[in-house]
Amino acid sequence: MAEERLTREARRRRTRERLLAASTVEFGRAGMAEADIAKIVAEAGVAHSTFFFHFPxxxxxxxxxxxxxxxxxxxxxxxxxxxxxxxxxxxxxxxxxxxxxxxxxxxxxxxxxxxxxxxxxxxxxxxxxxxxxxxxxxxxxxxxxxxxxxxxxxxxxxxxxxxxxxxxxxxxxxxxxxxxxxxxxxxxxxxxxxxxxxx
Missing domain, CATH: 1.10.357.10 (Tetracycline Repressor, domain 2)
Known part of the structure; x- marks a missing residue:
């Protein structure tokens, strides 16, 4: 059970890091206000709702x-x-x-x-x-x-x-x-x- 929790936490951290990396690229291209969340989640390989799970x-x-x-x-x-x-x-x-x-x-x-x-x-x-x-x-x-x-x-x-x-x-x-x-x-x-x- 503890091992499963650690694995979930590791996956959560990896997903967050992918979102941060993809956001850095998109923000660098367009600036934060014009950044396209659809492009960020596509680059990170996650669902649209996953972005908002990690970042309001x-x-x-x-x-x-x-x-x-x-x-x-x-x-x-x-x-x-x-x-x-x-x-x-x-x-x-x-x-x-x-x-x-x-x-x-x-x-x-x-x-x-x-x-x-x-x-x-x-x-x-x-x-x-x-x-x-x-x-x-x-x-x-x-x-x-x-x-x-x-x-x-x-x-x-x-x-x-x-x-x-x-x-x-x-x-x-x-x-x-x-x-x-x-x-x-x-x-x-x-x-x-x-x-x-x-x-």
């Missing part, structure tokens, strides 16, 4: 995909910070991780990921509203405060949120400009400068 709405799929990607980025960011780079280099790594995600997912899905942070209709996931990448940047800034490399009056949470909100806005609005890399470099430079102790 397309936004629930997006939130799960976003949570996975954000955990992955936070892990990579934390690992990089563990190599003890200076603050500017560490913040550049956050820029690079988000730019890599944009390239891998495609712009429609990447825009949806960023928009979901600010959605007033965002369903609350079982994991709550914590954003691992935000928390990783907070930890970086708290460490810099402890080391005395940035102003001790810096509020690490607010500064992490300000940095990432500005970065999200730049990534979405400065898309194909040849000046994009320079603008992102300047953004990191100005962020670091704003955190320095007053002289």
């Amino acid at each position: 709405t397309k936004e629930h799929v997006l939130i799960e995909l976003e949570a996975r990607e954000e955990r992955r980025m936070a892990d990579r960011f934390t690992e990089f910070v563990g190599t003890a780079p200076d603050l500017g280099t560490a913040l550049h790594k956050a820029v690079d991780l988000l730019a890599e995600l944009e390239m891998r997912l495609g712009r429609p899905l990447f825009r949806d990921f960023l928009a979901s942070h600010f959605s007033t209709t965002r369903p609350i996931s079982e994991e709550g509203l914590d954003h691992p990448l935000v928390l990783s940047v907070v930890a970086l800034l708290e460490g810099a405060v402890d080391e005395g490399t940035i102003d001790p009056e810096v509020d690490a949470m607010n500064s992490a949120i300000f940095f990432l909100l500005g970065l999200y806005a730049l990534l979405v609005t400065v898309v194909d400009s040849p000046a994009r890399a320079g603008i992102l470099d300047d953004y990191v430079t100005r962020t670091v400068r704003s955190l320095q102790p007053a002289r």
